[in-house]
Amino acid sequence: MAARMRLSAITLDCADPEALAEFYRRATGMEPHPRSNADFAGLVREDGLFIGFQRVEGYRAPDWPEQTVPQQAHFDFDVDDLEEARALLLELGAAEPERQPGGDTWRVFTDPAGHPFCVVERSA
Template structure:
């Protein structure tokens, strides 16, 4: 038996929903959901996918690649430009770059401003 489910939303815990939504909005060009506020913010994505950001008191950032605080989530993005160029732009927006880079030249692992790891790779 196979279920027919469509993924419609992904929600990340964070200390400041509007700030994290702003980071991903600048990185992806997605539009901020009009009902976003300090407790919950969101971005309207392609094909109806919604990316949400919810405030969590005492938020603890993932410690990737370590597991003191597990990563909990890992998002992958494809890009059309040179990875070095895109990486530099994301670092300017507030992303971090862990020393551990397991994919060589095929992809880069970065972290968003609250510590969630994400990958960028060429489309």
């Protein structure tokens, strides 16, 4: 299986990206991403792992442990070849939504349970 994926980013929905990034910065010691802003803030770990926080209008926090409002998150994976990864993921049961905002550099998929995740070509 040549299309191995390496986890590169985790993105959380929230109402205030800068405040949530600051909480996790203080909790983890990760460095703020230099292009963070009020709508999308991020933290970077020494090994390159990125945690992002994206503003969602009308955000509703998860209702833990209940699932009235489920948890909001998605994964980003780096791959060497986007088309090879696409073929493998579809074969494994992922779906490819019609809306694809990443053009030729990254694609959105959903896992068999419907959770979205992104696949990014490493050279991009």
